[in-house]
């Protein structure tokens with residue numbers, strides 16, 4: 540199957556007991572056993588281990604990312620945590636120096652006393668990255684494109700190094716989605732998603748996912764999830780599964796609108812820099828063309844004045860764009876990273892990364908582009 544067919548049919552079967560075309564919401568915690576230890580269906584005993592609605596979603600996730608196994612979690616951070624918990628004191632993890640704020644907070648705060656050593660490095664400097672690898676290194680953690688400056692890193696080039704040193708390689712694919720970028724095909728071992736964003740796609744739930752290329756590692760991570768418990772419930776599993784069925788259509792429009800918004804902003808007198816991989820001016824435009832099918836719906840920009848107040852006044856004046864946390868839904872959102880999405884990243888670190896006071900991040904939705912541009916124009920002027 541090709542991608543647009545997979546989002547609808549990949550890993551899916553009609554419900555065996557009733558023929559229901561769409562997966563029912565199996566709102567049950569447990570499953571009957573005619574004889575002790577012999578459940579009616581061998582996969583289903585207690586829903587922390589497996590629930591048929593979640594299984595359907597997990598099979599869809601594995602299918603669209605080309606992995607052997609999908610696992611659905613109660614949030615994106617729960618998915619990341621499940622993986623990190625499999626490491627022990629003395630193990631070392633190398634991560635991109637530009638990460639989702641909550642991931643950075645988990646690595647530097649929650650795992651501070653775990654004995655697991657985290658290194659943060661710009662993975663565009665492949666020599667520096669490779670120089671950090673030693674016999675204790677176990678995992679490489681990458682996010683591309685990054686949030687909110689849309690920095691990219693070359694997944695295939697990093698995978699070559701992780702393979703040489705026998706390391707696990709995980710990629711947070713939340714921003715790109717498998718419609719635009721397939722890390723497992725490029726050599727990664729694990730894909731992580733905040734399914735809260737584009738996979739769910741409607742800003743109506745919190746969910747996370749791991750998709751694993753190797754079936755044995757998938758089994759190990761399923762055991763970790765089963766034994767620690769951060770699973771996704773059947774109702775939310777149904778909603779993410781439903782979201783995935785239109786992922787290709789939504790992403791297509793997100794990309795079209797994102798490009799037009801980025802070009803509009805780049806030509807606007809009040810705007811200084813626009814961060815969007817689809818612009819010629821973007822430092823990672825060539826890598827984006829090589830590694831991604833198109834450029835997504837996330838656009839960040841700064842003001843010519845450089846003033847924080849200009850950002851605030853813009854964010855107070857937008858009408859169709861909603862000022863809110865999160866991204867990836869059908870509706871357009873705007874965010875002020877220094878006080879919202881990136882408040883958990885220390886001020887000094889933020890400035891090093893280029894997250895300035897006047898930076899605004901847009902999650903461009905799938906509304907009519909004319910209405911979006913009109914809203915941006917009135918708020919800017």
Ligand SMILES: *Cc1c(COP(=O)(O)O)cnc(C)c1O
Pocket residue numbers: 614615616617639641642682686711713714732733734735736745746747
């Ligand atoms: C939102 C987000 C996360 C965290 O996911 P939650 O579902 O909020 O726990 C991780 N990575 C990226 C890139 C995100 O945007």
